[in-house]
Amino acid sequence: MKRRYQPGGVELKWQSVWASKDPFRSIPEARPKFYCLEMFPYPSGKIHMGHVRNYAIGDVIARYKRMRGYNVLHPMGWDAFGLPAENAAIKEKAHPARWTRDNIAHMKKQLTRLGLSYDWSREFATCEPAYYGWNQWFFLKMFEKGLAYRKASFVNWCPSCLTVLANEQVIDGRCWRCESVVVQKELEQWFLRITAYEEELLAALDGLSGWPEKVILMQKNWIGRSEGLQIAFAIEGSADEIPVFTTRADTLFGAKFICLASKHPLAERFLESNKAGLEKIREHYGKMEEKHGLFTGHYAINPVNGEKLPVYVANFVLMEYGTGAIMSVPAHDQRDFEFARKYDLPVKVVIRPTSTGVASTGGPPEPERAFEDDGVLVDSGPFSGLESRAARQKVAEYIESKGVGRRVVNYRLRDWGISRQRYWGTPIPIIYCERCGTVPVPEKDLPVVLPEEVRFTGTGGSPLVSADSFVNVSCPSCGGKARRETDTMDTFVDSSWYYVRYCSRRDEPALDRANISYYMPVDQYVGGVEHAVLHLLYSRFFMRVIRDLGLSSIAEPFQRLLTQGMVCMETIRCPQDGWLYPSEVADGRCVKCGSAIERGRTEKMSKSKRNIVDPDQLVQTYGADTARLFSLFAAPPERDLEWSEKGVEGAYRFLNRIFTFVYDNLETLTGAGAQPPSAIAGGKSACGLVPCGLVRGKTPPLVRKTHQTIMRVTRDIEREYHFNTAIAAMMELVNALTAFSPADPEDAWQMRFATEKMLLLLAPFCPHIARELWDAIGMTSDIQLETWPGYDEDAAREDQIELVVQINGKVRARLMVPPGLPDEDLKAMALSEPRIKEMLSAGSIKKVFTVKGKLVNIVAQ
RNA sequence: GCGAGAGUGGCGGAACUGGCAGACGCGCUGGACUUAGGAUCCAGUGGGGAAACCCGUGGGGGUUCAAAUCCCCCCCCUCGCACCA
Structure with missing residues (x-):
């Protein structure tokens, strides 16, 4: 009787074995560790496809590293505090604690059903006093x-x-x-x-070579370091001073007025008699709209030229940044320019573009917008003629020497x-x-x-x-x-150090120095890019606090960071009923009203757009292995993934083919011929079970393909976790395997060899079916405890290569040649190819290029 | 506005340091097996052309024997920041 692939049965069977044996538990030991962590979920009730993708990626990494011999720490838990629980309490009259507990129980079942290899002995929820007590500590x-x-x-x-x-x-x-x-x-x-660490947090970013450039940049912008000059402007007829921060000291001679934030203490004082006016400005505080200002009746003195500058209160000046006051240079700052236009204030040009020759002629043109680039100083007293960059230095020196200011560094980070x-x-x-x-x-x-x-x-x-x-x-x-x-x-406190808590088991004391020093840092962190700044910056801050408390010697919690892309799907709309779930469409029509549906753009899966796939249903229909496989195959992990039902079927078909192949060929795979010929057995080799040596002077094609596949899959995983191409390589091997029919019963071992390797490669991706078929071909070991297969580069090398012959860069012939021939021979072979000879007969050969022994380009005429 | 990333067949996506564009999968076409096929298997599949060949990686220019890949200009999309002085 033919066996059919029934993922449900296979997966539940092995999941129950894993549940009882607990093979993913890690304890500190002599082997090198690998800490693989995915961002823990908020227990909202059910997992979504974003979780499936996130955790599938992490699980492949964890399982792969385990097979490579690492002591892998792969924990999971719950980011369990937060507002939704409270909202549920109000709406559904369920206590947040119970609501959260129930959700965790359900979601844990869902994760288990995906066959994720977690060490559950370290599980915790942040809402447990045993955890949050340490937040308090x-x-x-x-x-x-x-x-x-x-x-x-x-x-x-x-x-x-x-x-x-x-x-x-x-x-x-x-x-x-x-x-x-x-x-x-x-x-x-x-x-x-956190600002106590701002300089260190910024500087250390350059050392995070395992992080995406994008995230590093976002953190740099968030910290927002800028160097400049703080200048004290004296106030006419008063002992008060207004310190301002500027990065453009070179424009100081162009300052025409001063603006205070509406919350600036001096604004309050200067406008004591016009509280209503000040209040009006405050209403517009920080709003991105038309600029509003109010003259305070006071004047400040420009320290470089003694010019009287009116002091305004302006809505666009922020109290939180710098000193809460600015010097306004309308000719060289667009915001100041707009303000000057509105309140009819003068605009004085003091910087001219370096490149244009126009600068020298005529009076200052009335500009239409501010010129904000660097240039050459004009009308700036002793500084005229200097280039902006040099002028900033000189002005700073002058201001410092006069004792009316100093160079400072400002940060945006609060x-x-x-x-x-x-x-x-x-x-x-x-x-x-x-x-x-x-x-x-x-x-x-x-x-x-x-x-x-x-x-x-x-x-x-x-x-x-x-x-x-x-x-x-x-x-x-x-x-x-x-x-x-x-x-x-704030619940971000909870997630700022949870990765440290995982270093000790649930039943061990938290913050154990030995455990932390063994497991930290996290070698691979996987999660969504939406946490690029907040969570990841807070964690870097906390790790430094932990270090300074003497609990660890490291500062950076996450060695490598992988930010996975979003899971997207086509949106579908009914002109009558609005957004539709995929299940509400039949034959291109809305099942509710029968109208023809409109296909919208592909967007991130969301409940509101109804373009979602339910992981439970997916697993129910195709199994966890298929769900994982498709999530990993459809796109490289850092890119957005477009979900497609057809694509899922393709992944399912692939697993089916493997399954039926093994059972259809069980006799060949397990029979006497499946043993490698004794002539080539016995030696040591990179690929383990069977020596990679030659058979009757040649590497059999299927054996070569197997070596090539191991090589490609290994490299694709090592190089930025490109699982999509790794899976494509495995598909090629399976195609070769199903096409293989042993000509000689003695060749059966080749099939056996390729099958074993293929299952080992598949194991991190689709652990259930790999385990099942490993069992089926008579292996008694647990495949996930097996060693990752090695490959032999010689065995992977083709014995014939296709030589491409180009004339003037266009392919004109291909011929099969043995590898490793010297360039001269290749050239000769190319030139003696009849077709090439004929095409060259009319013209003369100028030059011939040979590339890596595989391509010849003849430049002719 | 500033910053980052992307644009490749009908679709998702391949292509290591410039060297055969389109791996793998989906879809499509034809065939086989079938009472049946929305199952499975086999073959084909960038466009044009009978063929030789020609054209093709958002658009335009350039460097090079050779460009999806490097340089310049432009268009479009996605994300992040957004009065940060």
Whole structure:
């Protein structure tokens, strides 16, 4: 009876074996380690195709490295704190803890069903006190070192949800949840002093050779270092000064006015009599629109020429950057130019383009926009004639010598505000005492456990505020009446050090120095590019804090980073019913109303566009091996992947062909002839089971193809994890294998040889079917504990190569020649080829090029 | 606006340091087996042409014996940042 490939049965069988034997557990040992990590998921309820892709990529790497002999650490867990759990509590009346626990249970089942090789002994959820207690511990340590502090600051506040929103939760100035207009509100907030490491975080980026250039660049821009000059402008008739920051000291003679941020302390003072006017400017603060300004009635003095400059308050000047005040040079800064135009302020040209000869003639033309490039200084007193770059130096020296300023370095990076007015997060371990003030919770009292018995109203902000037994405490230092901090931490704190927690098993103490030094850094991190800045920058910051606490000697947590592309799919719309799920289409028509459907563009899979594939259904229909295979085959990992049902069927067909091939040829594969001929057996070789030596003076073609395939697959994986081409190579081998029929019963061993190698190569990609067929051909070992096959370059070499003969760069003939012939011979063979001779008979040969013994180009005429 | 990446058959994608463009898969065409085929197997498949050949990697120019690949200009798409002084 013919056996059919039924992935469900095969996969469940081996998954239960893996579940009982736990073969993916890692413990520190003498072997070199390899720490492979994928970004842990938020337990939202179900996994999506993005997870499937992410975890399939990571799993192939983990399994491959295991076969290469590494002690692989491949853990998984749950990024379990966050707002959706709280929303569910309000909407569905399920407690966030229960909602999260249920989701984790379900998603863990889904991951297991994909056959992912995790070490579950290290699993944790960040919402467990045993985990988040360490968030609190880190906070206390940072508090001690002055790296955690409290200050008032402006935050995004949703007046309807009554909570702070992270910047990324504000979309076009509105709340992502309820679409209310977000307002700026001043609140006392806890901050982590990431800026203490800004210089190091920036400098170390250049050493991250295993990271995508794109991510490094995004972090550089985010840190935003810029060198410049801080200049103090005196105020006429006042002892006050206005320090400004500029990167364009060369334009100082062109300064025509000064602008203060609307929140600048001097703005407040200068406009005491016109609070309404100031308030108007503040309403437009930081908004990308028309510029608004208000004259303060005061003048500043330009230190280089004594010129009187009116002082304005302007909406476009940010308090958070530099000094909160700028010198405005309308001729050479587009923003200042627009402002000057609107308020009829003078524009003075002090920089002329170097390249144009126009500069010398006539008076200054009235410019239409600011000239922002470097050039040559004009009308700049002693600095006239200097080139911008040199002028910046000279002006800086002059300003410093006069004692009215100094060179400074400015950063865009701000300290990390971690306070959230939410329930489902890590309580900040701080107590406010009426007598002692701000008191940290003593380490021995950690963790400060989040109380479960709270009321979710959906309107009153954090339920912690009204949890009396949580809030009312006695002061740890004086024992008096005190209140607990009710804000919780940003959930990015949780994910900033989870990779360190994995270094110790669940039942071991966290932050074990020996475990950390054995496993860290993460050798390969895999995740979405959406975390390019926040999560990855916070983690780099935390790792440095961990280092400075003496827990580790390394600073960079992630040696190599792979940012996988998005999973995309075609969108389908019905003119009547809007976006349609793929299942709502039959014969190009909407199943609801029968209208012809419209095919839209291919976009990232999303529920709202309904262009999604359910992983459960996919696995149900085709099996996990097919789901993994297609995810890896359709595109290289860093690129976007276009999902296609037809493509999935192709992957399924491939596995079917392998399956039927093995069972159809079981007798040949396991019979007496499957043993390698004794004449060639016995020696040692790169490919292990069978020596790669010659058979009757030749390498049999199938054996050669096998060696070539091992070589290609190995190189494709090693070189940037190009799984798509690795899989293509395996498909070629399978094609050769199914086309092979042993002419002689003695040749059966070749089939056996190729089959074994093929299964070993397939094992990291499709572990279930590989294991099943390994078993079927009589192997008793566990394929995933086998060694990755080696190859022999000599055995992989073709014994005939195709020599391409070109005339003037165009292919005119191909001939088969033995490899390794000297160029002279190749040239002679090419020239004596009848076809070539004939074509050359009319003209004369100018030159002949030979390339790597495989191509001859004859330049003629 | 600034920065980064991409543009290759009907489609997803290959092509290591410049050296045969289109591997592999999907789709399509023809055939075989079949009561049947949306299963499986075999063959073909960039475009034009009967053929010799010609044309082809977003468009235009250039370097070179030779360009998808290197240089210049332009177009388009995707992503990131966006009044950062």
